[in-house]
Amino acid sequence: MTLSLRALLGASALVAFAGSALAETTITVATVNNGDMVRMQGLMDDFNTKHPDIKVEWVTLEENVLRQNVTTDIATNGGQYDVITIGTYEVPIWGKQGWLASLNDLPADYDVDDLLPAIRGGLTVDGNLMASPFYGESSMVMYRRDLMEAAGLTMPDAPTWADIETAAAAMTNKDAEQYGICLRGKAGWGENMAFLTAMSNSFGARWFDEAWNPQFDQPEWKATLEFYLNLMNNYGPPGASNNGFNENLTLFNQGKCGMWIDATVAASFVTGKDSTVADKVGFALAPDNGLGKRGNWLWAWSLAIPASSTKQDAAKTFINWATNKDYLALVASKEGWANVPPGTRTSLYANEEYAKVPFAKMTIDSINSADPNNPTVKPVPYVGVQFVAIPEFQGLGTTVGELFSAALAGQSTADEALAAAQTAVADEMKSAGYIK
Amino acid sequence: MARAASPRRRLLTTLAAWFVALLIFFPVLWMILTSFKTEASAVASPPELLGASWTLENYVEVWSRSDYPRFFWNSVVISVGSTLLGLAIAIPSAWAMAFVPGKRTKDLLMWMLSTKMMPAVAVMIPIYLLFQQLGLFDTKIGLILALMLMNLPIIIWMLYTYFKEIPGEILEAARMDGAGMWSEIAYVLTPMALPGIASTMLLNIILAWNEAFWTIVLTTTKAAPLSAFIASFSAPQGLFYAKLSAASAMAIMPILILGWFSQKQLVRGLTFGAVK
Numbered sequence: 001m002t003l004s005l006r007a008l009l010g011a012s013a014l015v016a017f018a019g020s021a022l023a024e025t026t027i028t029v030a031t032v033n034n035g036d037m038v039r040m041q042g043l044m045d046d047f048n049t050k051h052p053d054i055k056v057e058w059v060t061l062e063e064n065v066l067r068q069n070v071t072t073d074i075a076t077n078g079g080q081y082d083v084i085t086i087g088t089y090e091v092p093i094w095g096k097q098g099w100l101a102s103l104n105d106l107p108a109d110y111d112v113d114d115l116l117p118a119i120r121g122g123l124t125v126d127g128n129l130m131a132s133p134f135y136g137e138s139s140m141v142m143y144r145r146d147l148m149e150a151a152g153l154t155m156p157d158a159p160t161w162a163d164i165e166t167a168a169a170a171m172t173n174k175d176a177e178q179y180g181i182c183l184r185g186k187a188g189w190g191e192n193m194a195f196l197t198a199m200s201n202s203f204g205a206r207w208f209d210e211a212w213n214p215q216f217d218q219p220e221w222k223a224t225l226e227f228y229l230n231l232m233n234n235y236g237p238p239g240a241s242n243n244g245f246n247e248n249l250t251l252f253n254q255g256k257c258g259m260w261i262d263a264t265v266a267a268s269f270v271t272g273k274d275s276t277v278a279d280k281v282g283f284a285l286a287p288d289n290g291l292g293k294r295g296n297w298l299w300a301w302s303l304a305i306p307a308s309s310t311k312q313d314a315a316k317t318f319i320n321w322a323t324n325k326d327y328l329a330l331v332a333s334k335e336g337w338a339n340v341p342p343g344t345r346t347s348l349y350a351n352e353e354y355a356k357v358p359f360a361k362m363t364i365d366s367i368n369s370a371d372p373n374n375p376t377v378k379p380v381p382y383v384g385v386q387f388v389a390i391p392e393f394q395g396l397g398t399t400v401g402e403l404f405s406a407a408l409a410g411q412s413t414a415d416e417a418l419a420a421a422q423t424a425v426a427d428e429m430k431s432a433g434y435i436k
Numbered sequence: 437m438a439r440a441a442s443p444r445r446r447l448l449t450t451l452a453a454w455f456v457a458l459l460i461f462f463p464v465l466w467m468i469l470t471s472f473k474t475e476a477s478a479v480a481s482p483p484e485l486l487g488a489s490w491t492l493e494n495y496v497e498v499w500s501r502s503d504y505p506r507f508f509w510n511s512v513v514i515s516v517g518s519t520l521l522g523l524a525i526a527i528p529s530a531w532a533m534a535f536v537p538g539k540r541t542k543d544l545l546m547w548m549l550s551t552k553m554m555p556a557v558a559v560m561i562p563i564y565l566l567f568q569q570l571g572l573f574d575t576k577i578g579l580i581l582a583l584m585l586m587n588l589p590i591i592i593w594m595l596y597t598y599f600k601e602i603p604g605e606i607l608e609a610a611r612m613d614g615a616g617m618w619s620e621i622a623y624v625l626t627p628m629a630l631p632g633i634a635s636t637m638l639l640n641i642i643l644a645w646n647e648a649f650w651t652i653v654l655t656t657t658k659a660a661p662l663s664a665f666i667a668s669f670s671a672p673q674g675l676f677y678a679k680l681s682a683a684s685a686m687a688i689m690p691i692l693i694l695g696w697f698s699q700k701q702l703v704r705g706l707t708f709g710a711v712k
Contacts, residue, residue: 028656028657030656033668033669033670038501057656057657058657059656059657059660059664060502060668061652061664061667061668062667062668062670063670065652065667068653069652069653072560072561072564072653076561076564076565076568078564078568078573080568080573080574080656081656238481239481246475246479246676246677247479250475250476250479250480253476254476274474274475274476
């Protein structure tokens, strides 16, 4: 073999090697462990076939660990993650800080106008879409139709809190371990405070007035907390101050709860194979108090791109695949319509097949009734229905949640808990510079 | 002369020892039992034991949803690697401190120990940045270095204690026979301190295996060990205890087995020099 032939072969091999190396872009997707995300990982063959030039590596972490790691990475401009799973709470905060890349230039087939307005509104910062919703949820009433019938009652589609109290009283039989209502009591900004903040909106309460003064000393919060404590003490399960989503799900599935007000995503669990009451469950909107606001929240797990990512084009390709209408059709074809990630697109709820899913209508009605920009009766300076989109809220929410959980456990009265909450929140807001 | 304990006293002592041992082991035992329950049984109140619904489904799901062998292999490489590297640095260091002490040796030892009392999160950002700049982020070698540095004070302290028990005259004799520093350490000191080195090694493998702050902060996909594997099984809707227990049981089982088979060595090493 001549020298020039060897050189030619060598050069060809180098070009081929370099070409293949250039062709494949590896992106790292950081996500939380929930059913829809796990399902997406199982459907990656479809993405790999359509985009053989992009390799996806997954990092699955606990929600708070993910938040910490991603925050550290973004704040230090690390660029370790190319796509992150992000909650509705973070999007306005991180978006304003310039930590997220805008998704305004996703391809036309993404159809941004198909996104549910309430969800899109929560993910838009200064007119820019900062995250693409993967699934959205609100909260609603899940109730036992058989127990309601036995009590001679009918649950309205849009009940009031008075309706809920009446139904809870009628369905409670503590001797038979039958409790009229199960609600979150476990302390945490994403636990009892998600429920109580959303509930307080329907009572006209708010975390802060327009000048960021805490409002726990106002009658609306007193009415909210006293109603909640009375309801739970009279008709709730024992040890409710330790109950979060999972504990209440278990109680409901065991047939021990007459009603449960929680995330719409729970609907597929209470009607699923692990539920002993799957065929006896009815759904209603979260209650109101006649003030024009319902006690339901709004949350979406969305996919976003950290501004520090150096592979934003590949990341956008992935996000377009994972949150496109075509993905919903893919899930439906493989796993059935009931398993499609809910709460993100208008077209899903116009689909005749999806309309047959028993909780579809109530989910969309719940989502549509939440407004993160005007969450409660009076005006507020913040965005968020069951949270306040400021960086301090995680700490504040957990502090107040602990006080309210202690009140539920009987360690303090509603007045004591509210007074302590007012003091704690005022102190923090002063030291954070919101108020003097 | 020591008095023989009465049978009654021995029985009481034995019962007390068993009680304390069960008390310490109970959380692990409960976690393992929970890993075989259904989610409903796992959170039942009052807790279920005999009437619980038993299943292997949690293990099947945990196995199918993650690449356990990769996490396991990373844990092995990181914990063994950081321990061996730590020993390679600590043996000569402890030798110097034990047999050629300077004026400030005690202060140095105390200072090294004090670094263990610093909260890890206080140095998270500088170390994170350092790892990024040096290209060590999400690499096994990066974690080996981090965990080695983290556990080095303990390794040096333990070895220092063992070395102090070895008569200096033996080393002196070796020196008189012509042994150089490295020969003295390699052929005289190390074989004599082997039980101590072995127990130090075991303890540090366990510490490195169980480390769950740096291993999660400094990794994403390639070098993530079993601590990251456990963290991935917590769900936003709450803790699904049965699956989380199954993941935890799978993560701790290798080190639990290692600890069980080497417990004699560990106890011997940890109590070495305790009674003089």
